[in-house]
Amino acid sequence: MIAQALPRNWPKLAAIWAVLLLAPYWMPLIGGYTALGTNVLVFGLAAMALNFLLGFTGVLSFGHAAYFGLGAYGAGLILKYVYSSTLLALAAGVALGTVAGALLGALIVRRRGVYFAMCTIAFGQVFYYIAFQWSSFTGGDDGLRPFQRAPISLGPWTVDILSNQIAFYYFVLACFAVGVAAMAFLLRSPFGRTLLAIRENERRARFLGIPIERHIWLAFTVSCCFISLAGAMNGLVNNFANPRMLDYNQSGQIVIMAVLGGMRSFWGPLVGAAVFVTLQDYLSSQTQNWQSFLGMVFVLSVLFFPRGILGIRLSMASLKSGWAQLASLLGSPRKDAA
Amino acid sequence: MNLLEVQNVSKSFGSLVAVSEVSLNVAPGELRAVIGPNGAGKTTFFNMISGFFPPSAGAIVFDGADVTQLPAYRRVEIGMGRTFQITEIFPELTVFENIRIAAEVAAGYRLRAWVGRQEASEIKSRVDEILSLAGIASKADRLVGELAHGDQRAAEIGMALALKPRLLLLDEPTAGMGDQETYEITNLIRRLHRDSKYTIVLIEHDMRVVFHLADRITVLDQGRLLAEGTPAEIAANEAVQAAYLGKAA
Amino acid sequence: MIYILNLANGLMIGAFYVLMALGLSLILNLSNVINFAHGGFLALGGYVAYTLSPFVGFWVALLLSPLIVAILGIVIERTMIRRLYGRDPLYSLLLTFGLAFILEDGARWWWGASGIPFTVPTFLSQPLSESFFFITRYRLFMVLMVVLVVGALFLFLRYTRVGVRIRAGTLDLDTVSSLGVNVRALRTFNFGLGIFLAAFSGVLASGQISLEPTMGAPLVMPSFVAIIVGGVGSLTGTLLGGLLIGVAAAITTVFWPSASEAVIYVMMAAVLLVRPRGLMGEEGMLS
Numbered sequence: 093m094i095a096q097a098l099p100r101n102w103p104k105l106a107a108i109w110a111v112l113l114l115a116p117y118w119m120p121l122i123g124g125y126t127a128l129g130t131n132v133l134v135f136g137l138a139a140m141a142l143n144f145l146l147g148f149t150g151v152l153s154f155g156h157a158a159y160f161g162l163g164a165y166g167a168g169l170i171l172k173y174v175y176s177s178t179l180l181a182l183a184a185g186v187a188l189g190t191v192a193g194a195l196l197g198a199l200i201v202r203r204r205g206v207y208f209a210m211c212t213i214a215f216g217q218v219f220y221y222i223a224f225q226w227s228s229f230t231g232g233d234d235g236l237r238p239f240q241r242a243p244i245s246l247g248p249w250t251v252d253i254l255s256n257q258i259a260f261y262y263f264v265l266a267c268f269a270v271g272v273a274a275m276a277f278l279l280r281s282p283f284g285r286t287l288l289a290i291r292e293n294e295r296r297a298r299f300l301g302i303p304i305e306r307h308i309w310l311a312f313t314v315s316c317c318f319i320s321l322a323g324a325m326n327g328l329v330n331n332f333a334n335p336r337m338l339d340y341n342q343s344g345q346i347v348i349m350a351v352l353g354g355m356r357s358f359w360g361p362l363v364g365a366a367v368f369v370t371l372q373d374y375l376s377s378q379t380q381n382w383q384s385f386l387g388m389v390f391v392l393s394v395l396f397f398p399r400g401i402l403g404i405r406l407s408m409a410s411l412k413s414g415w416a417q418l419a420s421l422l423g424s425p426r427k428d429a430a
Numbered sequence: 431m432n433l434l435e436v437q438n439v440s441k442s443f444g445s446l447v448a449v450s451e452v453s454l455n456v457a458p459g460e461l462r463a464v465i466g467p468n469g470a471g472k473t474t475f476f477n478m479i480s481g482f483f484p485p486s487a488g489a490i491v492f493d494g495a496d497v498t499q500l501p502a503y504r505r506v507e508i509g510m511g512r513t514f515q516i517t518e519i520f521p522e523l524t525v526f527e528n529i530r531i532a533a534e535v536a537a538g539y540r541l542r543a544w545v546g547r548q549e550a551s552e553i554k555s556r557v558d559e560i561l562s563l564a565g566i567a568s569k570a571d572r573l574v575g576e577l578a579h580g581d582q583r584a585a586e587i588g589m590a591l592a593l594k595p596r597l598l599l600l601d602e603p604t605a606g607m608g609d610q611e612t613y614e615i616t617n618l619i620r621r622l623h624r625d626s627k628y629t630i631v632l633i634e635h636d637m638r639v640v641f642h643l644a645d646r647i648t649v650l651d652q653g654r655l656l657a658e659g660t661p662a663e664i665a666a667n668e669a670v671q672a673a674y675l676g677k678a679a
Numbered sequence: 680m681i682y683i684l685n686l687a688n689g690l691m692i693g694a695f696y697v698l699m700a701l702g703l704s705l706i707l708n709l710s711n712v713i714n715f716a717h718g719g720f721l722a723l724g725g726y727v728a729y730t731l732s733p734f735v736g737f738w739v740a741l742l743l744s745p746l747i748v749a750i751l752g753i754v755i756e757r758t759m760i761r762r763l764y765g766r767d768p769l770y771s772l773l774l775t776f777g778l779a780f781i782l783e784d785g786a787r788w789w790w791g792a793s794g795i796p797f798t799v800p801t802f803l804s805q806p807l808s809e810s811f812f813f814i815t816r817y818r819l820f821m822v823l824m825v826v827l828v829v830g831a832l833f834l835f836l837r838y839t840r841v842g843v844r845i846r847a848g849t850l851d852l853d854t855v856s857s858l859g860v861n862v863r864a865l866r867t868f869n870f871g872l873g874i875f876l877a878a879f880s881g882v883l884a885s886g887q888i889s890l891e892p893t894m895g896a897p898l899v900m901p902s903f904v905a906i907i908v909g910g911v912g913s914l915t916g917t918l919l920g921g922l923l924i925g926v927a928a929a930i931t932t933v934f935w936p937s938a939s940e941a942v943i944y945v946m947m948a949a950v951l952l953v954r955p956r957g958l959m960g961e962e963g964m965l966s
Contacts, residue, residue, distance in 0.1 A: 390777025
């Protein structure tokens with residue numbers, strides 16, 4: 093029973109989790125710091141949540157940061173006005189983002205492609221606008237502050253996640269694990285397979301009896317749920333929430349993390365987030381024009397690495413077989429056509 | 431009672447009349463071929479039967495129930511399976527995965543987040559059954575997008591079969607195939623018809639296939655019903671010959 | 680009376696949105712590309728005009744600057760965007776998104792981050808009269824320019840060969856190409872045209888607001904909404920959409936000033952609920 097529950101690629105999984113679990117210890121060795129790792133996890137989860145919709149269902153939302161930001165605001169509002177409980181804050185952030193996603197998703201799910209993307213962008217801006225204007229409640233441009241993450245009490249122990257960076261890292265890792273496990277579970281299920289079907293060939297999926305719009309709406313809602321979890325954690329990381337967490341710039345960054353890491357791979361977006369967050373961290377300390385560099389990252393990865401970092405592996409394999417075929421065409425006796 | 435009754439359907443796109451008052455009755459277990467020169471409206475006709483779009487006029491009755499306005503995915507649920515002229519499969523998934531998706535939807539699992547061991551093995555045996563029926567069991571773990579055209583078509587037919595259809599609609603199943611592949615697909619269709627007793631309606635251009643398989647033939651020309659009858663009757667029909675004169679079959 | 684004034688104000692604002700949105704719409708319709716960098720080209724238009732006008736004067740700069748920026752746009756289209764046409768729209772979206780960053784930062788690097796005032800010929804900047812103080816001559820001039828340009832655009836699309844091909848290509852690119860039209864050149868030209876409109880808006884805008892690297896960004900979103908409200912695929916719809924949201928924003932400013940931007944999005948939501956294809960969009964366009 094256990095042996096069957098263990099997925100086939102468990103060595104790779106064990107390696108990934110080992111790296112993540114030990115991060116606070118190996119990161120300082122290469123010039124990193126724990127808080128950077130925490131950021132990578134937050135944006136990694138955000139990118140993976142987006143990729144649930146983008147890479148696995150084949151639907152592009154370019155306004156997804158709205159739900160990311162809503163998660164932060166939800167958490168912050170609880171911590172600031174209601175009750176100092178981290179878990180309640182997380183739950184509130186997730187609830188806010190998920191409900192918003194479900195409602196808006198239902199509105200736009202009949203459209204697809206470019207039009208759908210435009211609508212997601214525009215709706216994302218609605219939330220940015222609300223956060224910006226409703227300053228009495230949300231703090232406006234300055235953001236929602238001050239609030240801070242509350243220590244977690246687990247029975248007799250209290251985990252101080254406020255001042256202890258390492259403890260906070262592990263807390264975030266735990267939430268990350270929950271989110272990732274849930275998404276992996278869903279993707280492996282019959283429901284998850286219908287999403288793959290929609291990505292691969294929408295017409296065929298429809299003619300197999302899959303109600304496309306309904307399933308896309310569900311995927312959208314699931315994706316919003318986990319991105320708002322990431323957003324709530326982001327609020328906790330920074331101890332504030334501001335409108336910039338909601339706007340389309342943020343959305344675009346999350347999308348590029350997924351694309352950069354590899355849309356077709358489950359873990360790709362985490363890799364993309366790691367690269368992007370680290371790069372942004374490094375560049376902004378080095379030069380004032382880090383924005384252009386980030387812009388270049390977008391442009392170059394789209395033009396030259398559309399399959400992403402983890403997709404390069406796959407291209408390597410086809411590159412090899414391509415060489416072999418070329419070689420045999422040119423008369424080299426040693427290589428066989430693949 | 432007829433399994434499928436198409437009653438006087440027409441379809442216009444703006445001022446363009448694609449199909450005009452065509453009727454068709456298919457008995458259970460029958461294999462009906464729909465033929466006609468290019469532009470006769472065959473695919474449009476098919477699209478109306480399978481629910482791709484509704485007819486401008488007329489009715490479609492399936493097993494006694496009026497399905498004229500029913501959306502495509504609902505028609506699949508009540509027993510219509512369809513393949514397309516350009517093979518519609520899931521290219522980056524394996525053959526097994528392609529058919530499994532169809533089988534899971536047919537079993538009602540499409541929204542399920544979890545399947546138990548018993549259910550999973552039932553699905554697996556169903557998929558294996560279809561794989562051997564379609565003759566592609568040896569290719570189960572290969573990506574469908576990488577297969578030869580004939581195998582892709584067999585996989586697509588397999589997906590339609592997984593839905594437990596009562597009626598199979600095949601749109602030019604041998605399109606773009608060489609002789610060997612045509613032969614194999616024709617055999618597959620014949621097995622499905624003779625052994626498994628499926629009711630089949632197919633559009634075909636290849637006359638060898640048509641005359642080999644069909645119980646009855648319906649001929650369309652320029653959106654209208656030109657003739658209907660047994661293969662022998664159609665072969666002897668002068669109007670049909672005239673319609674095809676000068677047009678490659 | 681105050682309503683008429685606000686209506687007039689709204690139409691002026693709307694006219695401006697129209698110009699931006701039409702450029703976006705042209706590019707979207709023919710090439711399926713959401714040009715996120717549109718705001719950046721707007722800013723560039725203003726900046727280039729600012730740089731040129733000491734040498735050639737305001738009026739020449741008004742026409743020359745958009746031309747130069749359009750040429751830049753064409754270069755970008757040919758080297759980068761063209762490669763992405765066959766692919767998923769995701770990629771061109773990400774590309775223009777990255778371009779927006781580069782353009783903004785580039786402007787910041789070249790011209791500095793602080794706002795630069797762009798001086799307009801004096802006779803334009805005076806108010807029309809005492810009582811209508813907010814209708815400066817410049818604003819009237821802007822509206823006049825917009826009307827001229829939009830009129831010229833519609834005439835161009837209606838009566839010239841290229842214009843007709845652009846319109847036909849929006850509906851059915853395959854047929855147009857099978858008729859022997861060079862689709863690639865058409866798309867390049869169309870893109871340049873869209874960028875010209877953006878840059879022209881930028882020159883006009885810089886007479887009103889100060890030149891900043893980020894000046895284009897807040898104008899892109901209402902342009903999107905204008906397109907959605909008016910209906911994707913229809914330029915007349917975009918025109919209507921732009922005017923509508925301008926008027927709606929202006930009228931809301933009277934009653935509830937802080938909600939004047941929100942009303943744009945409310946309109947968008949209403950349209951999506953009630954008539955998803957937009958006011959003049961066609962069923963099935965880009966769905």
